[in-house]
Amino acid sequence: MIPQGDPSTQDAQVRPQSLMLSFLGVYVLNRGVAVFSGSVIDVFARVGVSEEAVRSTLTRMVKRDLLARHRHGRRMYFGLTARSAAVLEDGEHRVWRSGVVNDDWDGTWTMVGFSVPESWRSQRHDLRSRLVWGGFGPLQNGLWVAPGVVDVPHLVDDLNLTEHLKVFLARTAKPTEADQIVHTAFDIPAIASRYHTFLHRWDRDRPLPDAPDDLARQLLLHTEWLQLVRQDPRLPAEHLPEGWPAIRAEQVFRALAEAYQRPAWSIAESVLDTIPVEDP
Incomplete structure (x- = not known):
């Protein structure tokens, strides 16, 4: 290329x-x-x-x-x-x-917990790709974290996985x-x-x-x-x-x-x- x-x-x-x-x-x-x-x-x-x-x-x-x-x-x-x-x-x-x-980070983290059926491999891949694009990294199994406040709905809404996600703002x-x-x-x-x-x-x-x-x-x-x-x-x-x-x-x-x-x-x-x- x-x-x-x-x-x-x-x-x-x-x-x-x-x-x-x-x-x-x-x-x-x-x-x-x-x-x-x-x-x-x-x-x-x-x-x-x-x-x-x-x-x-x-x-x-x-x-x-x-x-x-x-x-x-x-x-x-x-x-x-x-x-x-x-x-x-x-x-x-x-x-x-x-x-x-x-x-200019103020110490806030956005945390996303998700549980997607193992058989939904394509959806899991798409979700993880979107999370990476949104600045997230895997903290532990099914729990991802990003510095700052991230608009998660804007990031993943079209994937139709909202009911499988839990989103929090947190500080350590x-x-x-x-x-x-x-x-x-x-x-x-x-x-x-x-x-x-x-x-x-x-x-x-x-x-x-x-x-x-x-x-x-x-x-x-x-x-x-x-x-x-x-x-x-x-x-x-x-x-x-x-x-x-x-x-x-x-x-x-x-x-x-x-x-x-x-x-x-x-x-x-x-x-x-x-x-x-x-x-x-």
């Missing part, structure tokens, strides 16, 4: 749907357009995604109500749905407004310490390692030298960063190790995103075929 040849590009495989969401977030969200499938194929070829994979991803996302088809003449265009717009807006908030360090009491919660529920070394991997690839004078252009770099940068923040629970700063790599990683991301924006948009304007549609 990524140009090879430079060691900084290793282990950077990303799914076509993750790339698609990044592309839609940058070039479709809040712009009142749908984009021609052929031009999406052109963009994704820059990052090594085949035409077959693009078409399969578009079809799958339509079936999941993440894309809507719009026929214009003999061409098929794809625009957002209310569901995908909400997903992308949430991602945009996490990337641009939340920040990766929680430096002796002998339990907040630091114990952080290091029990969250894999701090694994989170740090992901940021170090990002820095190894992007914190250099000329990242991804084998990529064909800055549109490709922009798409890969945004996709990898969104995957990082999706897995980062934004733990309280006072409970993180000194020199936490997320701080430098966010600086690198923002600097590169700004550097790529103008040249990438110039390329995109010459490649993308869009039609106006109503925003969902």
